[in-house]
Amino acid sequence: MFEMSMKKCLRQVVLIGLLSMLLPGFTACSDKARNEKGKIAVVISTLNNPWFVVLGESAVKRAEELGYEAVLFDSQNNPSKEQEHFDNLLSSGYKAVLFNPTDADGSAVNAKAAARAGVGVFCMDREINEPGACVTQILSDNYSGCIQLGQYFVEVMNGRGNYVEILGIVGDNNTWARSRGFHSVVDCYEDLHMLSQQTADFDQNKAMEVMESMMQANPNIDAVFCGNDAMAMGAYQAVLGAGKENHIKVFGFDGAEDCVNAIREGKVEATGMQFPKTMATTAAELADRWLKGERNLPKKLPVAVELVNGTNVSHYGHFGRLD
Amino acid sequence: MKKVIKYVIFAALFFVALWFSFYTEPLSVRKEREALKQYKPEQLVEHYWSSGLQDLEANALDVASFVNALQTDAQTLREKSGHILGIGSNVCYVLKGDAENVSFSDNEFHFKMNGIDFKVPAKYIFGNTARDACGWFNIDNFQNTMDFNAVSACMNQRIKEQVIGDKAQHAADYTKFHFCGSIEVKPDAKTVEHLTLYPYIFELQ
Numbered sequence: 001m002f003e004m005s006m007k008k009c010l011r012q013v014v015l016i017g018l019l020s021m022l023l024p025g026f027t028a029c030s031d032k033a034r035n036e037k038g039k040i041a042v043v044i045s046t047l048n049n050p051w052f053v054v055l056g057e058s059a060v061k062r063a064e065e066l067g068y069e070a071v072l073f074d075s076q077n078n079p080s081k082e083q084e085h086f087d088n089l090l091s092s093g094y095k096a097v098l099f100n101p102t103d104a105d106g107s108a109v110n111a112k113a114a115a116r117a118g119v120g121v122f123c124m125d126r127e128i129n130e131p132g133a134c135v136t137q138i139l140s141d142n143y144s145g146c147i148q149l150g151q152y153f154v155e156v157m158n159g160r161g162n163y164v165e166i167l168g169i170v171g172d173n174n175t176w177a178r179s180r181g182f183h184s185v186v187d188c189y190e191d192l193h194m195l196s197q198q199t200a201d202f203d204q205n206k207a208m209e210v211m212e213s214m215m216q217a218n219p220n221i222d223a224v225f226c227g228n229d230a231m232a233m234g235a236y237q238a239v240l241g242a243g244k245e246n247h248i249k250v251f252g253f254d255g256a257e258d259c260v261n262a263i264r265e266g267k268v269e270a271t272g273m274q275f276p277k278t279m280a281t282t283a284a285e286l287a288d289r290w291l292k293g294e295r296n297l298p299k300k301l302p303v304a305v306e307l308v309n310g311t312n313v314s315h316y317g318h319f320g321r322l323d
Numbered sequence: 324m325k326k327v328i329k330y331v332i333f334a335a336l337f338f339v340a341l342w343f344s345f346y347t348e349p350l351s352v353r354k355e356r357e358a359l360k361q362y363k364p365e366q367l368v369e370h371y372w373s374s375g376l377q378d379l380e381a382n383a384l385d386v387a388s389f390v391n392a393l394q395t396d397a398q399t400l401r402e403k404s405g406h407i408l409g410i411g412s413n414v415c416y417v418l419k420g421d422a423e424n425v426s427f428s429d430n431e432f433h434f435k436m437n438g439i440d441f442k443v444p445a446k447y448i449f450g451n452t453a454r455d456a457c458g459w460f461n462i463d464n465f466q467n468t469m470d471f472n473a474v475s476a477c478m479n480q481r482i483k484e485q486v487i488g489d490k491a492q493h494a495a496d497y498t499k500f501h502f503c504g505s506i507e508v509k510p511d512a513k514t515v516e517h518l519t520l521y522p523y524i525f526e527l528q
Contacts, residue, residue, distance in 0.1 A: 104467070129467050141409060143472040147450050173467055180469070184449045184476060278410060299463040302409030 037067045038095040040287060043085050045102045045126065047074040049202065049230055051254050051276060052100065054319050055124060058280035059098045066288045068095075077169075077201075079106045086110040089119075096120040096287040098280070104129045104173045120290045122283040125276065127173045131299055136286050138279045138301045142177035143184075145272035145305025146253065150185030152270050152307055153225065153251055160191035161222035164214045166235060168202040168227035175199075178227050178253055178272075195221060200231050207234030215242055223249040229259035229271055236267055255308060257318040263308060270309040276319050279303055362466070364473040368481060371459040376523060379457055380503040383419035390437045390515075397513055406458050408451070413507040415456035418520070421501050421528070427494035434500070440517045443504070443525065445491040448479045453521040456505030479521070486525050499528040 040063045044056040056072050063070035073089070075082035079102050089097065090113060097114055099121050101107030108130035111121045115133045123137035131137070157163070165182075168175035186192050195218040200207035207226060215221060215238065224239070226232040232252025239248045245267065252259045255273035262268040286297055308316050315322055384392075384404055392400040401407070405414040422434040422441070430446035454460055454475040465471040504522035508515055 127467055131463075131466065139468060141412065143468065143475075144412075144451055150449075173469055177468055177472065180472065180476075184479075185447075188447050188449065275411070282410065300468070302412065302462065302468070304409060304411035304413075306411075 038069070038291070039093060040068045040070045040096045040098060040284070041073060041085070041089040041094045042070055042098045043073045043075060043082065043089075044100045045075050045082075046077040047072075048076070051229070051256055051274075051319065055100060055276040055280050058277045059124065059284055062281045062284035063098070063287070066284060068288075075102050077102055079103055082107060083110055086113060090114060090117050094119060095291055096122065098122050098124055098283045098287060099134075100124045101126045101128050103169075103171045105171065108133055120287060122287050122290075124279050124283045125174070125274075129173070134299070135290050136283070136297050136299060136301060138283050138286070138303065140174070140274045140279070141302040141304050142174050142253075142272075143181035144302075145274070145307075146178045146181030147185055148305070148307040149225075149251060149253065149270060149272050150182045152309055153182070153186060153223065154189055154192070156249060156269055157192060157223060159189050162193050162195050162218070162220050163223040163225060164195050164211075164218065164221055165197040166207050166210055166224060166226045166231050167197060167199040168231070170199055172202075175202075175227055182225055200226075200234065202228045202230060204230040204234035204237075207231035208238045211235040211238035212241070215239075215244070215248075221248055223251065223269075225251045227253060229254035229256035232259055232268055232271065233262065236262065255316065255319050260308060260313060260316055260318070263310060263313045266310065270307060273306045273308045273316055273321075274319070275303055275305075278320075362470055362473075364470070364477045367460075368474060368477045371457070372481065372523075375457070375459055379417060379523060380419055383417040383503050386418055386420045386436045386439065389416060389418055390439065393508070393515070394513055401510075406455050407510070408455050408462070411510070412455075414510055414512075415452055415505055415507045417456050417503065417505055417523075419503040419524075421499065423499050425494070425498055425500050427491060430491070432491075432494065432500070439515055441520050442517070443487075443502075443520045443522060445487045446483070448483045448487075448521065450479070450521070451475045452505045452507045452519070453478045453482060453523070456507070456521075457523070482521055482523070486522050490525065490527060493527065497527040501526045501528055 042056050042059045044052050047053050047056060060070040060072050073085040075085060082102050097119060099111065101123060104127055108128045111128055111130060111133035114121045120135045121133060123134050125140060127137055127139055128134065167179060196214050198210050198214065200210045211224060224235045226235050229252040232250050236250045239245050239250065250268045252268060252271040255271055259268055259271050263271065282301065290297060401414050405416055407414050420436060422436060425432055425434040430444065432443040432445060434441050460474055462471050502522050503524040504520040506518045506520055
């Protein structure tokens with residue numbers, strides 16, 4: 001009996017020993033395959049906002065799944081930092097860039113430099129005004145999303161009332177696509193009056209300050225439309241601080257977890273759900289196809305946005321659908 | 324004397340060179356030329372509307388065929404006649420037909436055809452259905468999405484002002500309409516009960 005278990009034990013030790021010898025080989029093989037496929041850079045405008053963290057991490061994850069070495073760069077919403085990243089990555093042998101630019105015009109120079117160096121640029125979420133510099137731009141259909149939000153806004157407001165708007169970064173096309181989509185609906189209703197429109201650069205703290213000052217200047221605000229969810233949460237904090245949470249209706253855009261939860265709790269009226277994981281995954285897959293030699297790719301690929309409100313919020317979670 | 328002639332010739336040459344180095348033009352002419360260089364969605368919409376409307380109507384689906392194809396083979400219908408802008412977008416189609424028993428209320432025309440309740444907005448016209456259904460515009464050909472979306476705004480304005488125009492005021496006098504217009508359905512739709520139609524053609528009969 002003792003002999004039997006001794007033998008069994010010995011066999012297990014040998015097996016584990018063999019496995020541990022083989023494992024580094026496997027790892028080395030996969031590393032080698034990854035190195036052979038090349039490196040992909042993921043350059044994100046800011047990692048200070050959870051939305052962009054999801055975008056960046058999803059892009060890295062998908063690129064790695066496809067066999068590439070992927071590195072994440074944070075531009076900190078600073079165009080010169082972004083340029084530094086491009087200078088570095090262009091001299092470091094990266095084959096493609098999954099790019100979330102800081103500025104629609106200012107970032108074009110970086111994309112053009114990459115294109116000249118034969119590095120494929122795939123824009124995610126934010127657009128640059130130089131379509132020739134990018135292989136593909138995968139963008140949220142912000143305009144259509146804000147048309148849906150605008151229609152719901154009119155419904156909630158019953159077609160009348162006073163509202164204010166908090167814009168994102170002025171140099172970003174998404175800011176204006178959202179604002180124009182919203183106004184293409186709301187401006188048709190003559191009993192809806194916009195009292196003030198100010199920017200808070202997609203930043204929660206700035207939005208809180210902006211909302212506070214707008215409430216002081218305009219005591220009769222009924223609603224606020226914010227260009228993203230971070231600003232919507234900032235505006236809500238200001239509204240809460242002023243004790244007007246039962247009167248002023250807050251609308252956001254993005255589909256961030258805290259905002260979706262706020263809709264669930266009845267604090268925020270609605271948001272537009274973007275799909276950062278879809279955009280990042282698509283960008284990585286298109287980059288893979290491009291690196292394999294495919295050249296017939298779409299220049300622009302919009303991703304639909306869905307309205308999330310009190311009636312359908314149970315179907316949505318953190319930056320996406322639950323089902 | 325020779326020196327004087329030399330100076331005169333040099334001066335003349337100098338003034339000739341100077342004359343061709345500068346030019347003047349009225350400010351209004353300059354402004355007009357600059358304006359022409361700018362992107363004008365109205366001109367683009369006008370171009371396609373005047374040249375492509377006949378083909379659009381000729382290739383449009385009649386409502387009965389659309390309903391039947393959607394139920395039996397939605398995928399083939401989508402591939403053959405639908406337009407999809409991007410990932411997860413609705414599918415847009417162009418339909419045509421002759422609507423009877425048309426009524427007007429709440430700033431909308433209403434009629435029923437092949438089991439579908441149609442509404443045609445007369446006042447609140449927005450969205451991208453008209454732009455995307457016709458297939459005239461490719462997003463890849465635009466400098467940015469703002470220019471592309473400006474086309475929608477122009478088309479919707481044109482539908483409101485020219486296609487619908489003052490027909491709402493005369494709605495009570497007519498009950499029949501000939502139409503060719505755009506609709507959109509969810510990507511996985513097999514049946515539809517309600518559709519909003521944004522017309523390219525909407526004629527009282």
